[in-house]
Amino acid sequence: MVAKNIGEPVLRKEDARFITGKGNYTDDINLRGQAHAFFVRAPVARAMITSLDCSAAEAADGVVAVLTGAQVAEDGLGSLPCGWMVLSKDGSEMKQPPHPPLAADRINYSGEPFAVVIADTLQQARDAAELVEVEFDELDAVVSVADAQSGPQIHPEVPDNTNYDWELGERDETLKAIENAHHVTRLSLVNNRLIPNAIEPRAAIGDYNSGTDEITLYTTSQNPHLARLVLTAFVQLAPEHKLRIIAPDVGGGFGSKIFIYSEETVVAWAARKLDLPIKWTADRSESFLTDAHGRDHVSEAELAMDENGNFLALRVKTLANMGAYLSTFASAVPTYLYGTLLAGQYKTPNVYVEVQAVMTNTAPVDAYRGAGRPEATYLLERIVEIAAQEMNMDPAELRRKNFIQPEDFPYQTPVALEYDIGDYEASLDKALAMADYAGFSARREASVAEGKLRGIGFSCYIEACGLAPSQVAGSLGAGVGLWESGEVRVNPTGSVTVMTGSHSHGQGHETTFAQLVASQLGISIDDVEVIHGDTGKMDFGMGTYGSRSLSVGGSALMKAADKIVAKGKKIAGHLMDAKSEDIDFDDGEFKVRESNLSKTFQEIAFAAYVPHDYPLEELEPGLTEKAFYDPANFTYPAGTHICEVEIDPDTGVTSVVKFTAVDDFGTIINPMIVEGQVHGGIAQGIGQAMLEHGIYDETGQLQTGSFMDYCMPRADDLPNFDVGMTTTVCTHNPVGAKGCGEAGAIGSPPAVINAITNALGVREIDMPATPLNVWQTLQNATHEDARGE
Amino acid sequence: MSIPISMTVNGKQVSKSCPANRTLGQFIREDLGLTGTHVGCDTSQCGACTVHLNGDAVKACTVLAVQAEGAEVTTIEGIGTKDDLHPMQTAFRACHGLQCGFCTPGMIMTGIDLVNTASRDNVELGEAEIREGLKGNYCRCTGYQNIVRAVATAAQQMED
Numbered sequence: 001m002v003a004k005n006i007g008e009p010v011l012r013k014e015d016a017r018f019i020t021g022k023g024n025y026t027d028d029i030n031l032r033g034q035a036h037a038f039f040v041r042a043p044v045a046r047a048m049i050t051s052l053d054c055s056a057a058e059a060a061d062g063v064v065a066v067l068t069g070a071q072v073a074e075d076g077l078g079s080l081p082c083g084w085m086v087l088s089k090d091g092s093e094m095k096q097p098p099h100p101p102l103a104a105d106r107i108n109y110s111g112e113p114f115a116v117v118i119a120d121t122l123q124q125a126r127d128a129a130e131l132v133e134v135e136f137d138e139l140d141a142v143v144s145v146a147d148a149q150s151g152p153q154i155h156p157e158v159p160d161n162t163n164y165d166w167e168l169g170e171r172d173e174t175l176k177a178i179e180n181a182h183h184v185t186r187l188s189l190v191n192n193r194l195i196p197n198a199i200e201p202r203a204a205i206g207d208y209n210s211g212t213d214e215i216t217l218y219t220t221s222q223n224p225h226l227a228r229l230v231l232t233a234f235v236q237l238a239p240e241h242k243l244r245i246i247a248p249d250v251g252g253g254f255g256s257k258i259f260i261y262s263e264e265t266v267v268a269w270a271a272r273k274l275d276l277p278i279k280w281t282a283d284r285s286e287s288f289l290t291d292a293h294g295r296d297h298v299s300e301a302e303l304a305m306d307e308n309g310n311f312l313a314l315r316v317k318t319l320a321n322m323g324a325y326l327s328t329f330a331s332a333v334p335t336y337l338y339g340t341l342l343a344g345q346y347k348t349p350n351v352y353v354e355v356q357a358v359m360t361n362t363a364p365v366d367a368y369r370g371a372g373r374p375e376a377t378y379l380l381e382r383i384v385e386i387a388a389q390e391m392n393m394d395p396a397e398l399r400r401k402n403f404i405q406p407e408d409f410p411y412q413t414p415v416a417l418e419y420d421i422g423d424y425e426a427s428l429d430k431a432l433a434m435a436d437y438a439g440f441s442a443r444r445e446a447s448v449a450e451g452k453l454r455g456i457g458f459s460c461y462i463e464a465c466g467l468a469p470s471q472v473a474g475s476l477g478a479g480v481g482l483w484e485s486g487e488v489r490v491n492p493t494g495s496v497t498v499m500t501g502s503h504s505h506g507q508g509h510e511t512t513f514a515q516l517v518a519s520q521l522g523i524s525i526d527d528v529e530v531i532h533g534d535t536g537k538m539d540f541g542m543g544t545y546g547s548r549s550l551s552v553g554g555s556a557l558m559k560a561a562d563k564i565v566a567k568g569k570k571i572a573g574h575l576m577d578a579k580s581e582d583i584d585f586d587d588g589e590f591k592v593r594e595s596n597l598s599k600t601f602q603e604i605a606f607a608a609y610v611p612h613d614y615p616l617e618e619l620e621p622g623l624t625e626k627a628f629y630d631p632a633n634f635t636y637p638a639g640t641h642i643c644e645v646e647i648d649p650d651t652g653v654t655s656v657v658k659f660t661a662v663d664d665f666g667t668i669i670n671p672m673i674v675e676g677q678v679h680g681g682i683a684q685g686i687g688q689a690m691l692e693h694g695i696y697d698e699t700g701q702l703q704t705g706s707f708m709d710y711c712m713p714r715a716d717d718l719p720n721f722d723v724g725m726t727t728t729v730c731t732h733n734p735v736g737a738k739g740c741g742e743a744g745a746i747g748s749p750p751a752v753i754n755a756i757t758n759a760l761g762v763r764e765i766d767m768p769a770t771p772l773n774v775w776q777t778l779q780n781a782t783h784e785d786a787r788g789e
Numbered sequence: 790m791s792i793p794i795s796m797t798v799n800g801k802q803v804s805k806s807c808p809a810n811r812t813l814g815q816f817i818r819e820d821l822g823l824t825g826t827h828v829g830c831d832t833s834q835c836g837a838c839t840v841h842l843n844g845d846a847v848k849a850c851t852v853l854a855v856q857a858e859g860a861e862v863t864t865i866e867g868i869g870t871k872d873d874l875h876p877m878q879t880a881f882r883a884c885h886g887l888q889c890g891f892c893t894p895g896m897i898m899t900g901i902d903l904v905n906t907a908s909r910d911n912v913e914l915g916e917a918e919i920r921e922g923l924k925g926n927y928c929r930c931t932g933y934q935n936i937v938r939a940v941a942t943a944a945q946q947m948e949d
Contacts, residue, residue, distance in 0.1 A: 011882055018890030019878040019897065021825015021865035028824035123808070199829045199837055199929050200891040251827070251891025252929050284830035506889030506930045676885050676931060683932030707834030707927070715923035715933040720916075744932075 005519040009672035013525070014510040023249045026203035026218050031277035034205065035064050037267055038125035039280070040115040040132050041289065042107040045143070045361040045700020046154070047136035049105050049114060056131040057117055062124030065274055066132065067266070068115045069104030077101055077269060078235045080260055082326035085477035086164045086335050086357070094164040094357070097155035099325040101235070101265040107136065108154060108324035109361050110700050111289025113262050118270060118278055141361040141700035145298050145321040148358035154324065155359065163322055163331065163357040168339040169415050174352035177313035181304030185387040191375045192767045193296035193321070193694035194687075195710055196368050198505075200251020201282035202291065204264035206271030214242050217268045221247040221533075222257045222503050223543020226480065228535050230260045230328070237268055247533040250505035254684070255367040256291045257505065258545050259328040263290075288705045293694050294368025296321035297334065297375050303383045309391050311402045313350035316342055316379060320357045320365075327366035331357060336476055337372030337464070337546075343413035344380045345424040345460045345638060346402040351414040361700045367545060369684055369745040370463070377461040378767075381750035385457065386763055395754070396437065399460050400428060406728075417464055419636045420731045422664060424460060427726045431640035431662040434722050440644070453647040454657075455759025458640065459751035465739035466551035466635035466730075483630035484548070485539040486556030488517060488564050490623040492609035494602030495527040501541010502553030503533050506680075507741060508673040509549060515669050516554050516735065520561035522588025523601055539626060547739030550669065551635050555733045559627035567623060568604045574615045575599055575607060635730050635738035639663035641682075643751035647759050652775025654756060655719075656686060662724040663743050667736030671725075674740045678723050681744020687713045688745070689752035693768050711768075796857050798823070799867025807854050814838040814849035816857075817864055825865035825894045829927065836926030839895035839902075840864045846902035848925075865894035868901065876946040877901050877939070886939035888930035899926050900940040904947050914944050 017023050054066040079098040086094045103114040115132055119125035142151035148161045155161075178184055204219040215238050221227050224245035232240040250257060263280055271278045282290070299318040305311055320334035339353040370377075388395035403424040404411050411419045432438075440456050447454035467473065470481035487499040498517050502509055514528040531537060541553070565585045572590035573580035576597045584591050591598040599607075607614060608623035644658040661678055668674050691711040695703040704710035729736035749767065756769050765777045795804035798821060805820050817823045817840065826849055829837035838849040841863040869875035877900050880886065887893040903922040907914040914922075919940045920933070928936060 012885070014890070015882040015887060016871060018887055018893050019865075019874070019881050020869070020871060021823070021894050023825070023890050025824075025827070025891065027828075028818075030819075123810075197929055198889070198891075199835060199927055200827070200889065201829065249890065251829075252889040254929070284832065284835075508888070672885050676888060676935060679932035679934050680888065680930045681932075684929070706832050707830050708832055712927060712929070713932075714927065715937065716917075716920040718920075718933055720934050720937075721932065 005515040005525060006669055007671065008515070010511055010515055010525060010670055012508050012511045013514060014508065025200055025249045025251055026205065026220050027281045029205055029218055029248070031205060031207055034277035034279050035118050035120055036122040036125050037270065037278050037280040038117045038122065038129050039113040039263060040117065040129045042103070042110060042112045042114060044107060044136055044138050045110040045141040046139045047107045048139070049107065049134060050137050051135045052115070053133040054115060056133065057128040060124065060128035060131055062120040063128045064118045064120070064276065066115055066117050067270055069100055069102035072100060072102045073104050075269065076236060080262065080265065081230065081234045082331050083328055083479040084332035085479065086166055086331045087477065088164045089167045094331055095158040096163065096326050097157045101262045109363055110702060111363065112324070116266055116270065118274065143360055143362060143696050143698055143700050145296060145319050145358060145360060148360050154361060158359055161359040163326065163359065165354070165356050166335050167354045169352035170350055171352045174313045174315050174350040177350045178302055178304040178315060181312050182307040183305050183391060185303045185383055185390050187383045187386055188300050189379060189382060190766055191295045191297040191378055192688065194294040194368055194692050195288055195694045195704065196254045196256035196291055196294060197287065197712060198252030198254055198256055201284060201287045202257065202261065202263065203281040204267045205277060205279045206268040207277045208272040208275055210275055214244065215268050215272055216244045216246065217264060218246045218248065219264045220250050220257050221245065222250065222253040222505060222545055224503065224533055224535050225501060225540045226543055227260050231265060231268065235265055237265065244536040247503060253505045254369040255294065255371055255545060259292050259366055261290070284707065285705055288710065289702060290363060292327045292364045292366035293323065294365065295375060296365050299379055301379055301383050303387050305387060305391065309393050309398050309401055311346050311348040314342060314348050316353040318353070318355045320355055321362065322357050322359050323362045323364035324359065325364050327364035330364060330366040333367050333372045334375070338376045340415050340417050341373050341376035341462065341464060342380060343415050345404060345462050347404050349414065353415065362696050369681065370742040371546065373463040373742065374746045374749060377459065377746050378750045381459040381461065382753065385754040389763065395458050396428065396432060399458065400425060418633060420633055421728045422636060422638050423726060423728050424638060427639045427662045427664055428460060430724050430726055431642050431660050434662065434724050435642040435644065435658060435660040447646050453649055453759040455645050455755040457643045457751045457754025457758055459747050459754065460640050461747040462636055462638040463742060463746050464634040465547035465637055465742070466631055467546040467548050468631055468634045470630050480542070481630070482542060483628050484552040484556045485541045485626065485628050486553060486560045487538060487624065487626045488557060488560040490564060490605045492606055494523065494605040496521065496523065498528060498530045498557060499538035500530060500532045500553050500557060501538060501543065502549040503544040507544065507549060507677065508670065512550060512669045512673055513554060513557060517557055517561055520558060521564065521601060522586070547637065547741040550735060550737045551730065551733050551739050552629060552631055554735045554737060556627045556629035558734045559629055560625045563625035563627065564623060567625065568601070570619055571604050571607055571614065572599050575613065632732040635666065635733070637663060637665050637738040637740065637743050639743060639747060641747035641751040643748070643755040645755040645759055647774060649778055652771035652778065654690065654769060654771065654774050656752065657719065659719055660722045661744065661747060662726060663740065664726045664728055665740040666727065666730040666738035668725065675723050677740045678744045679721055681742060682721050682748045683713050683718055684745045685748030686718060686752055689749040689767050690769050691717065792855050794855055794858050796860050796862055798862045799864060809853070809855055811854045812850050813852040813854050813857050816854035817849060823864050823866050827891055827894060829891065834927065836899060837892050837895040839898040839926065841898060841902065846899050865897060875901065877943040880939040880943035880946065884935045884939035884942055886931065886936040892926060892928045896926050896928065896936055899923060900943060903940060904944045908948065914941070916941065
């Protein structure tokens with residue numbers, strides 16, 4: 001299976017257009033005669049709309065129309081649905097409030113759109129929006145996740161502001177084990193709210209052709225087919241075959257562009273209603289206010305151990321903030337992408353988790369890079385670190401002692417997953433060596449001599465990626481299948497056009513997938529063109545999220561390429577007067593075994609399209625094959641991250657002086673791209689641990705609504721990262737790949753916080769560990785010590 | 790009210806009329822159709838719209854088009870061609886200094902300015918100086934490591 005191209009750090013094909021300014025992002029597209037949309041948004045977090053008068057706005061210069069929530073309802077547009085049904089402990093279905101694309105009478109979060117102004121120019125639309133007369137009867141907002149269940153009820157459909165009360169694992173066994181344990185480590189912790197901030201803001205252009213009754217929607221989507229399915233089957237925007245969605249170059253997503261939002265829905269609807277192309281591009285303030293946020297959990301956990309530090313049981317209770325509406329995949333994130341990962345890399349025999357999803361008057365919360373798995377990893381790797389402190393054990397050795405061993409695979413966890421393969425000790429050992437753990441105490445002494453504090457922290461993470469078996473997902477409430485499609489279209493000259501249902505928004509599919517297909521067909525990657533992101537071009541596909549593209553989408557392409565080779569053998573057999581079973585395909589040539597007869601891939605392609613000498617009775621002409629691949633299991637990337645920090649105790653300024661990541665992603669096609677994915681993930685993880693925090697005030701106003709108050713890592717906030725790999729090949733997909741896109745963001749936050757608590761000599765510090773937070777924690781610890789004496 | 794303006798963009802003389810409140814970024818993208826310059830925020834924080842104005846890097850969202858009257862403007866489209874790339878463009882590809890590509894034009898324009906300024910002021914451009922010099926440009930994909938490497942690599946080549 002390992003062939004030429006596989007494992008090579010091939011430079012990216014897509015770069016040629018990006019480095020010359022020739023990319024084609026949604027906002028780069030302008031349609032003849034287009035109008036511009038500007039959304040009118042609520043300035044308050046919770047209110048009734050008592051009056052709305054758009055007449056002055058409608059009369060303003062250049063205004064084509066002002067459309068409102070009432071008109072959306074009149075036209076019969078449905079609610080934006082959440083696609084994953086989660087059942088509560090008592091078997092009842094989750095409580096889902098309606099989510100109208102434009103609010104008609106009630107406002108549930110600050111920034112929620114309730115009208116849209118369409119005008120000839122953006123400036124005119126923006127100016128006219130100021131003329132919309134609206135009055136609100138303001139209500140008390142529910143903001144904090146901890147207070148959500150006792151606050152005023154936001155939606156009539158959701159009593160106690162609670163969508164579900166879910167559980168996983170054996171409750172009684174777990175509680176018994178905790179009760180009888182030698183030692184129980186207890187921890188309360190918060191997973192801070194994040195705002196994704198892809199650098200390209202969301203955008204959409206709706207275009208309607210009254211002659212064909214077809215809508216084309218250009219939009220910044222990670223999964224255009226899913227968007228089409230939701231907008232047609234659920235929102236009833238148009239029949240599915242009359243809506244084409246094109247997601248051209250997309251400037252980063254990190255989850256935030258999975259979801260189906262109000263704006264693209266309204267723009268497509270308005271384009272047909274007004275028979276006019278309509279364009280909308282978010283400004284950054286709109287991104288902050290309305291892109292689905294991430295994380296925002298409050299949890300309590302207990303880890304029980306015997307006298308030797310063997311883990312006996314883990315119990316977790318989590319409140320997860322869903323925001324004002326259930327976004328497209330929101331319900332699955334704190335349940336099936338979170339609770340299922342709480343066994344981590346450890347042989348803990350009993351795990352029990354309860355999750356209550358609650359609503360607040362804040363922007364919807366949904367999957368953000370890692371989605372549930374960073375929350376699980378943060379909780380588990382923090383409590384394990386504290387357990388090591390309390391048991392007076394080396395944190396690396398406590399982890400090692402509890403690892404699932406290579407001979408234990410396949411390993412059934414107590415929280416529903418079956419890990420297929422891994423070698424956690426190999427990653428830990430390599431990371432310890434790369435991080436020079438042995439030399440840490442000398443480095444710490446050197447720091448202390450300079451008046452600084454130094455700490456080291458570990459994180460041994462696992463994630464479930466490659467979403468995943470459709471039947472399993474379906475049985476757990478998924479509203480869609482989770483396979484992927486791929487097509488390998490061989491052109492008559494032997495070059496190849498590849499269509500994939502995966503979507504690249506920075507991940508480099510045009511290169512990785514070309515390497516994969518080129519190596520399967522024995523041709524140059526220059527002869528392979530990868531096309532994605534257009535429902536008018538490729539078969540239905542599921543898109544890109546959950547580190548699934550290579551393991552699922554790549555596997556579909558391998559299957560399609562195998563079919564090409566199989567058909568090629570039949571054509572070659574005919575041309576060389578041999579049985580197809582006697583043809584070998586190697587390095588781009590079809591050879592008759594034990595002879596010197598051969599045909600090139602290009603000759604076979606030509607023969608397929610110019611079938612003058614061809615077995616037409618038995619074989620169709622042409623050489624194009626499709627495959628749909630539905631995985632047999634999730635994939636389980638895993639690894640060890642080690643962070644080392646140095647802290648100035650006078651200021652709290654914390655420098656990450658060394659960051660080591662050793663990951664097992666299975667088979668790697670392009671190590672350059674994989675390392676880049678790891679770098680980016682770690683940067684976002686360090687951002688969460690040290691800088692980023694989405695904050696609302698008590699009235700529901702977003703306090704971190706711009707790059708001036710939401711602190712994302714800049715070039716001088718980060719060190720270089722040392723990235724290493726270990727490999728156990730995924731046992732159940734043909735590529736052998738596990739996925740690499742989210743690992744950095746999953747593994748790094750606890751490593752950073754563990755390093756900081758280690759340096760400060762404290763048990764806990766909340767994320768983000770800003771200089772103020774670090775300094776304050778140090779002051780508190782010093783005062784407590786003083787009082788203790 | 791439209792105001793007539795003329796400037797040189799990527800070596801070509803352009804004369805147009807535009808409203809006084811139109812930013813240079815909007816002018817480049819909307820009026821000239823040069824969409825390589827991207828707009829990523831509205832507070833001059835992200836740097837995706839960085840272009841050169843009379844040889845210096847500026848954020849095009851923070852300059853009014855009328856302020857560029859008579860100026861020489863260079864955008865990502867003006868520094869090299871597919872077959873004759875600027876060393877900074879080559880280095881970004883060679884070092885995998887980009888992923889989604891959205892911040893890339895601004896990063897490249899800032900990188901070129903950084904190298905030119907360091908060379909003019911005779912300042913050594915080490916990793917710390919590059920990181921400091923790039924802090925006006927956000928990238929959410931790469932973690933900056935390969936961007937820093939790309940700028941260092943290009944600096945070497947631009948010197949040679």
